Amino acid sequence: MMKEGTYHHGDLREALLQQALKDLETTPAHELSVRDIAQRIGVSKAAPYRHFPTRLDFLAAICQKGFGSFLVALKSVPAHPKGPAKTLRSIAAAYIDFAWRNPWLYRLLFSAEGLQLASESTKTTGKECFRVLEEAAKEAQMAGWRSNDDPAWLASALWAHVHGVAMLRLEGLLASPQGRGDTYWEDLAGAMVEI
Amino acid sequence: MMKEGTYHHGDLREALLQQALKDLETTPAHELSVRDIAQRIGVSKAAPYRHFPTRLDFLAAICQKGFGSFLVALKSVPAHPKGPAKTLRSIAAAYIDFAWRNPWLYRLLFSAEGLQLASESTKTTGKECFRVLEEAAKEAQMAGWRSNDDPAWLASALWAHVHGVAMLRLEGLLASPQGRGDTYWEDLAGAMVEI
DNA sequence: GATAGATGTTGGCTTTGCCAACATTGCTGG
DNA sequence: CCAGCAATGTTGGCAAAGCCAACATCTATC
Numbered sequence: 001m002m003k004e005g006t007y008h009h010g011d012l013r014e015a016l017l018q019q020a021l022k023d024l025e026t027t028p029a030h031e032l033s034v035r036d037i038a039q040r041i042g043v044s045k046a047a048p049y050r051h052f053p054t055r056l057d058f059l060a061a062i063c064q065k066g067f068g069s070f071l072v073a074l075k076s077v078p079a080h081p082k083g084p085a086k087t088l089r090s091i092a093a094a095y096i097d098f099a100w101r102n103p104w105l106y107r108l109l110f111s112a113e114g115l116q117l118a119s120e121s122t123k124t125t126g127k128e129c130f131r132v133l134e135e136a137a138k139e140a141q142m143a144g145w146r147s148n149d150d151p152a153w154l155a156s157a158l159w160a161h162v163h164g165v166a167m168l169r170l171e172g173l174l175a176s177p178q179g180r181g182d183t184y185w186e187d188l189a190g191a192m193v194e195i
Numbered sequence: 196m197m198k199e200g201t202y203h204h205g206d207l208r209e210a211l212l213q214q215a216l217k218d219l220e221t222t223p224a225h226e227l228s229v230r231d232i233a234q235r236i237g238v239s240k241a242a243p244y245r246h247f248p249t250r251l252d253f254l255a256a257i258c259q260k261g262f263g264s265f266l267v268a269l270k271s272v273p274a275h276p277k278g279p280a281k282t283l284r285s286i287a288a289a290y291i292d293f294a295w296r297n298p299w300l301y302r303l304l305f306s307a308e309g310l311q312l313a314s315e316s317t318k319t320t321g322k323e324c325f326r327v328l329e330e331a332a333k334e335a336q337m338a339g340w341r342s343n344d345d346p347a348w349l350a351s352a353l354w355a356h357v358h359g360v361a362m363l364r365l366e367g368l369l370a371s372p373q374g375r376g377d378t379y380w381e382d383l384a385g386a387m388v389e390i
Numbered sequence: 391g392a393t394a395g396a397t398g399t400t401g402g403c404t405t406t407g408c409c410a411a412c413a414t415t416g417c418t419g420g
Numbered sequence: 421c422c423a424g425c426a427a428t429g430t431t432g433g434c435a436a437a438g439c440c441a442a443c444a445t446c447t448a449t450c
Contacts, residue, residue, distance in 0.1 A: 164359025
């Protein structure tokens with residue numbers, strides 16, 4: 001009644017996550033259907049529940065992967081030759097770019113739904129993302145930028161700023177960069193970082 | 196089979212919206228059930244569909260109301276005696292306070308789901324909310340704050356910043372104001388507005 | 391006051407999350 | 421080596437929810 005050797009998938013958990021990640025490129029998280037994903041992978045509707053007790057756990061696992069990619073993206077920004085402040089701007093630009101290229105994933109990462117069942121390890125990765133910003137900000141401060149502000153506080157403000165730009169851009173609420181150069185988003189992100 | 200005179204509700208549309216708004220005080224938008232709201236109002240499960248073609252239209256109508264309240268909240272901030280820059284900070288603080296007091300509503304207002312079917316009038320109200328910020332920023336600029344920046348651009352950056360603070364705070368991602376005074380959030384919101 | 395349109399009701403279809411009972415398979419200890 | 425057990429999949433089914441169709445009731449208008 002089935003193809004031979006297909007009863008057990010091999011690595012269904014990974015396949016499910018991979019498919020979900022692919023779907024998230026074009027589909028909002030709340031439209032993800034566990035059943036549907038399972039069927040398309042070629043497995044029965046209830047199979048996913050052997051790997052994720054609940055839909056929310058599934059989303060949490062997706063977030064785990066997502067924060068991983070996010071961290072890689074942020075960490076792979078090279079130091080800017082013109083100094084730490086410029087590097088900070090580059091990181092902010094990379095942040096916004098990641099959100100733009102992964103619109104539904106990014107929204108999920110910072111949604112109540114995605115965060116609700118976040119594991120310790122996921123939270124840690126998330127914090128590491130923040131720390132990339134924080135470290136870059138600290139360097140910039142040592143180079144003279146807003147050196148009087150409390151570093152932790154400034155990093156929070158910066159994070160919020162960049163997150164806000166990313167989000168509003170995703171919702172199409174920010175004026176488009178007409179006439180502005182291709183550093184428009186970086187400039188916006190860097191509105192706190194005048195150079 | 197029914198109480199007399201109750202076949203027609205009178206103003207079901209309004210009642211549904213009101214109930215939804217109340218639910219949103221404690222419940223995420225994606226957990227709102229049209230059926231459930233209808234039942235609790237004492238009307239049949241399908242009745243709402245006489246007023247809203249689809250669930251998304253219902254959410255859009257909620258957003259209409261929501262943006263109205265938001266605009267009122269922003270507009271009711273009095274001018275600060277110490278000048279336009281301080282007024283700008285007050286507005287930013289009011290913005291964040293509104294989001295904090297209406298967590299699920301605020302999220303809905305700026306979510307893809309809520310914005311998807313937004314009517315022209317809703318969009319207009321939304322833009323008016325932005326204009327409150329924009330005007331206040333312009334005043335502050337005329338008083339000397341970042342007077343070299345393009346006003347429209349600066350207003351966008353400011354909006355993004357405040358939105359980001361509001362959002363991250365809602366998700367519990369910003370360090371709590373330990374030791375800081377009760378102007379913590381205003382200070383964070385005002386990280387772009389040094390005085 | 392008849393009648394059309396607006397507003398509600400009931401029943402039902404489909405999708406989806408999730409559970410229970412059963413099937414198959416790979417691993418592991420005797 | 422293989423018996424049996426844990427892991428993993430399958431099928432059937434329940435309940436909740438969005439939404440539709442067919443029908444009921446009310447209200448406003450000519």
